[in-house]
Amino acid sequence: MHVPDGFLDAPTSIATGVVAxxxxxxxxxxxxxxxxxxxxxxxGLVAAFVFAGQMINFPVGAGxxxxxxxxxxxxxxxxxxxxxxxxxxxxxxxxxFMADGGLTALGTNITLxxxxxxxxxxxxxxxxxxxxPRRPGSVPLAAAAGALVxxxxxxxxFSLLFAIGGTADIAPAKVLTAMVGWHLVIGIGEAVIxxxxxxxxxxxxxxxxxxxxxxxxxxxxLQSEGVGA
Amino acid sequence: xxxxxGHRLHFHGHSVVHRAPAHLKILVLLGFVLGVxxxxxEWYPVFGGYLALVxxxxxxxxxxxxxxxxxxxxxxxxxxxxxxxxxxAEGERIAVHxxxxxxxxxxxxxxxxxxxxVAKGTLGVLASLTLAAxxxxxxxxxxxxxxxxxxxxxxxxxxxxxxxxxxxxxLARMLTAMRSRGVDPRSPRHWPALAxxxxxxxxxxxxxxxxxxxxMLSRGYDGRLPEEAR
Numbered sequence: 531m532h533v534p535d536g537f538l539d540a541p542t543s544i545a546t547g548v549v550a551x552x553x554x555x556x557x558x559x560x561x562x563x564x565x566x567x568x569x570x571x572x573x574g575l576v577a578a579f580v581f582a583g584q585m586i587n588f589p590v591g592a593g594x595x596x597x598x599x600x601x602x603x604x605x606x607x608x609x610x611x612x613x614x615x616x617x618x619x620x621x622x623x624x625x626x627f628m629a630d631g632g633l634t635a636l637g638t639n640i641t642l643x644x645x646x647x648x649x650x651x652x653x654x655x656x657x658x659x660x661x662x663p664r665r666p667g668s669v670p671l672a673a674a675a676g677a678l679v680x681x682x683x684x685x686x687x688f689s690l691l692f693a694i695g696g697t698a699d700i701a702p703a704k705v706l707t708a709m710v711g712w713h714l715v716i717g718i719g720e721a722v723i724x725x726x727x728x729x730x731x732x733x734x735x736x737x738x739x740x741x742x743x744x745x746x747x748x749x750x751x752l753q754s755e756g757v758g759a
Numbered sequence: 760x761x762x763x764x765g766h767r768l769h770f771h772g773h774s775v776v777h778r779a780p781a782h783l784k785i786l787v788l789l790g791f792v793l794g795v796x797x798x799x800x801e802w803y804p805v806f807g808g809y810l811a812l813v814x815x816x817x818x819x820x821x822x823x824x825x826x827x828x829x830x831x832x833x834x835x836x837x838x839x840x841x842x843x844x845x846x847x848a849e850g851e852r853i854a855v856h857x858x859x860x861x862x863x864x865x866x867x868x869x870x871x872x873x874x875x876x877v878a879k880g881t882l883g884v885l886a887s888l889t890l891a892a893x894x895x896x897x898x899x900x901x902x903x904x905x906x907x908x909x910x911x912x913x914x915x916x917x918x919x920x921x922x923x924x925x926x927x928x929x930l931a932r933m934l935t936a937m938r939s940r941g942v943d944p945r946s947p948r949h950w951p952a953l954a955x956x957x958x959x960x961x962x963x964x965x966x967x968x969x970x971x972x973x974x975m976l977s978r979g980y981d982g983r984l985p986e987e988a989r
Binding site for chain 1: 788792793795796800830831833834837844847848849850866869872873875876878879880882883884885887888890891896899911914915916917918919921922923925926927929944945947950951953955957958959960961962965967968969971972980
């Protein structure tokens with residue numbers, strides 16, 4: 531999913547770079563409302579967690595594997611703005627130090643995974659929470675729904691970018707079908723793991739799941755007293 | 760970076776390339792990859808020139824290719840994609856004979872596109888790895904700061920890099936513990952166990968962040984890092 535250099539032409543890469551810079555700039559300001567002066571260490575550690583989570587591959591079929599993208603997961607756990615920052619920083623570090631994702635494609639990657647992935651993932655999560663019955667068990671389900679939609683959503687935005695500035699002459703419909711079909715499968719894995727992880731965290735430290743505020747409030751007080759020291 | 764261990768992707772050295780200011784190296788790298796991406800893919804000799812340029816810098820930095828090449832596996836999935844392009848691209852098709860009397864129908868423009876993808880992608884990966892190999896992570900951060908990347912973003916990157924090895928080896932120990940109990944983390948059958956592991960990893964990372972923040976506050980942190988701590 532990490533777009534390398536040369537996949538999209540220079541104008542498209544620069545345009546997505548501007549979008550990414552604006553998104554990250556906004557997230558930098560808004561994340562302070564979620565974390566205040568804890569932003570730097572907390573977002574840094576959550577970014578390290580997302581990076582570690584992305585190292586786990588799961589089989590997708592036909593001998594290939596996908597890995598967790600973590601946009602929806604991070605958004606549910608720490609809030610959308612912090613999640614946007616964390617995923618952007620993960621992509622920056624991967625691009626600068628590991629050549630995973632091209633530097634000219636950094637804007638594209640941030641736009642797709644940090645902005646589209648998080649916004650869609652969190653939006654669907656909120657919508658699903660509104661529809662599902664109001665009890666703690668609904669939070670992991672809603673998180674899974676967010677993850678399920680966020681991955682193919684990012685894939686379709688990629689297909690759109692590829693139709694505008696792609697460097698290979700492939701029919702846009704073909705790209706869209708292949709990308710969305712493939713990422714639906716990855717999205718299912720993402721959804722199952724996201725839901726299970728959120729439910730595991732709710733079981734032990736519900737106070738740490740930002741998206742579950744107001745759903746599991748009673749247990750949180752006792753738990754954080756006991757483990758937080 | 761205070762810790763005594765180097766980063767996995769950094770190759771220690773004292774060459775001209777190692778000593779060059781990080782912000783200049785980042786700018787040169789950005790200019791280079793932008794140039795590569797903007798170059799029309801039919802200009803074959805120019806790509807040869809680019810490759811010679813990168814390899815020249817690698818030689819100047821005395822980073823062995825043995826060190827860089829294994830790290831280039833990062834682009835393998837993408838090379839596989841590039842190999843598919845000639846089969847699915849539009850445009851005029853040409854027949855290519857392969858061993859055993861088989862004939863492949865490939866798109867001509869697709870072949871050209873695949874060449875462009877492979878050439879540009881590989882140059883980008885090689886150039887980025889060269890920056891990483893010749894520049895300490897702390898130096899890269901200082902360079903980014905000098906290039907006016909927002910301070911908060913640089914701080915978050917700094918914390919991520921500082922604790923990356925701690926968190927990933929935390930996960931590695933958890934996975935070892937899972938395997939020793941007969942659980943295969945990759946298998947969907949064992950996803951519930953994997954998810955509990957990841958949940959525990961999140962809680963540990965989050966709590967570590969809280970402790971780091973308290974430790975920083977007790978040392979007078981006011982939203983900015985002191986210069987010598989970077």
